[in-house]
Amino acid sequence: MITPEFLKPGDKVAIVATARKISPAEVESAVKTMESWGLEVVIGDSLFAEDRQFAGNDMQRTNDFQAMLDHPEIRAIICARGGYGTVRIIDGLDFSSFIKHPKWIVGYSDITVLHNHINNLYGIETLHATMPVNFPVTGELPAVEALKYALFGESPDYKIKTGMLSRSGHARGEVVGGNLSILYSLSGTPSSLDTQGKILFIEDLDEYLYHIDRMMMNLKRSGKLENLAGLVVGGLTDMRDNSVPYGMTAEEIVADAVKPYKFPVLFGIPAGHIKENMPLIMGREAVLDVNAECSALTFTSKANSSKTGKFKSQVKPLVFILGFFALLYILYALLLGKM
Numbered sequence: 637m638i639t640p641e642f643l644k645p646g647d648k649v650a651i652v653a654t655a656r657k658i659s660p661a662e663v664e665s666a667v668k669t670m671e672s673w674g675l676e677v678v679i680g681d682s683l684f685a686e687d688r689q690f691a692g693n694d695m696q697r698t699n700d701f702q703a704m705l706d707h708p709e710i711r712a713i714i715c716a717r718g719g720y721g722t723v724r725i726i727d728g729l730d731f732s733s734f735i736k737h738p739k740w741i742v743g744y745s746d747i748t749v750l751h752n753h754i755n756n757l758y759g760i761e762t763l764h765a766t767m768p769v770n771f772p773v774t775g776e777l778p779a780v781e782a783l784k785y786a787l788f789g790e791s792p793d794y795k796i797k798t799g800m801l802s803r804s805g806h807a808r809g810e811v812v813g814g815n816l817s818i819l820y821s822l823s824g825t826p827s828s829l830d831t832q833g834k835i836l837f838i839e840d841l842d843e844y845l846y847h848i849d850r851m852m853m854n855l856k857r858s859g860k861l862e863n864l865a866g867l868v869v870g871g872l873t874d875m876r877d878n879s880v881p882y883g884m885t886a887e888e889i890v891a892d893a894v895k896p897y898k899f900p901v902l903f904g905i906p907a908g909h910i911k912e913n914m915p916l917i918m919g920r921e922a923v924l925d926v927n928a929e930c931s932a933l934t935f936t937s938k939a940n941s942s943k944t945g946k947f948k949s950q951v952k953p954l955v956f957i958l959g960f961f962a963l964l965y966i967l968y969a970l971l972l973g974k975m
Contacts, residue, residue: 637810637919638760639938640711640738642789645674647711650704651768652680653691655746656719658769660684663716666768670714673784678710690721698725705734712787717769718745723818726753726827735760740787743767744913745841748814753827755812755919763787764814764837764907765915779913786915791935794914796904798931801891805900807866807924811916811935813837815908820851823858831860835924835933837916838890839870839908845882845889848875852893861894866924867901868933871908900926905933 643649649670651663667677680700685692692700704713715722726749741750741762751762763786766779786792798804812831813819816838822828829836840848855861872886884892887903894901902924906912922935 637755637921638738638758639920640740640761643675643711643740643787646676648676648678648707648709649712649714650678650680650707650710651683651714651716652697652700652704653683653716654697654701654725654750655691655715655721656689656717657686657691658684658716663768663771665773666714666716666771669771669780673788678704678707680704683716689719691716694721694724694728697721698728701725702729705729705731705739708737710739712740712742715741715743715747715750715767717767718743718747718815720746722746722749723821723827726750731758734758742783742787744839744907745815745909746818748818749822749827751814751918752812752819752822752829755810756827756830759919761917761919763915764918766913770913777911779911779915782914786917791920791937792915792917793932793934794905795930795932796902796906798927798929799887799903801887801901802903802926802931803894803899803901804926804928805866805898805924806926807835807900809834809865809921809924810919811835811837811868811922811933812918814839814918816840816848816851817843820854823854829855829860832863833865835866835868835922836860836864837868837870837905837907837918840872840886841909842874842876843886844876844878845884845886846878848872848886849882849884849889849893852890856893861897864897864899866899866926867894868905868924869901869903870905871910871913873909900924902926902931902933 682692682696682700687693738760765783813836906914
């Protein structure tokens with residue numbers, strides 16, 4: 637995986653909306669906060685547009701995001717909020733410039749579409765983290781501070797009390813996943829979840845309990861669970877039930893679905909639709925240790941590799957040319973020897 641360059645004071649970051657509409661008041665605090673970090677905030681041209689529940693029509697949202705993907709000075713694109721709508725524009729985006737000059741893509745919930753699309757198809761890390769709509773008007777929020785540290789190069793490291801449903805074990809692998817409902821909706825598409833040998837993260841909000849079971853059965857029957865290195869579960873919040881109760885909590889449904897497998901499982905990671913929505917680097921290798929009392933998810937430290945990738949891409953042609961001329965020289969020397 638390629639790591640985009642970490643931020644530094646003076647860098648430009650963009651706020652765009654790929655899904656639900658948002659008002660100027662809802663991003664004002666985020667703009668002020670990021671400016672206090674020494675960053676220059678660029679607002680998408682259509683950020684406050686409205687089309688039904690969306691932040692402008694599909695073309696407006698596509699054009700806004702595309703402009704920031706292509707902008708040579710933008711170092712991170714912060715999605716304003718989730719909701720629904722990113723899947724409607726994903727196939728209209730051209731990532732060719734982004735591949736050459738990777739930048740951080742930040743968000744959660746509906747932004748799961750971008751995380752999986754970019755991780756799977758382009759091998760570039762992204763950041764599952766809180767968004768401008770969640771920045772507090774007053775006071776501090778640990779999730780916001782943690783976002784800053786992650787963007788400026790600090791690798792997340794979480795130690796939590798081991799919950800009752802967790803399963804002990806040790807695993808190492810790239811962290812993938814996001815919102816369970818979105819992962820379910822991406823099945824069978826180019827943005828579909830790739831779990832082979834990886835640590836899967838899932839979270840969700842405001843779903844019927846039987847929906848959670850249906851989505852877990854989809855992951856199970858499609859082979860997405862059998863080759864996991866490990867599973868970490870974030871917030872499963874504000875779940876709903878029918879008049880005839882399902883009979884299990886969301887956490888119990890997940891635990892039951894992965895019962896046949898041996899990989900470690902950790903419930904309660906502080907990420908998802910919760911106040912303490914701490915950052916996860918999607919596509920980054922992490923170590924998962926689940927023990928009887930205390931467990932940890934530790935992301936490996938990684939120096940910027942996007943510059944390294946550029947260097948390698950420049951060196952490869954040079955090595956080929958030098959090798960070609962070296963071969964000609966050897967052939968010439970052999971011919972002289974025979975004469």
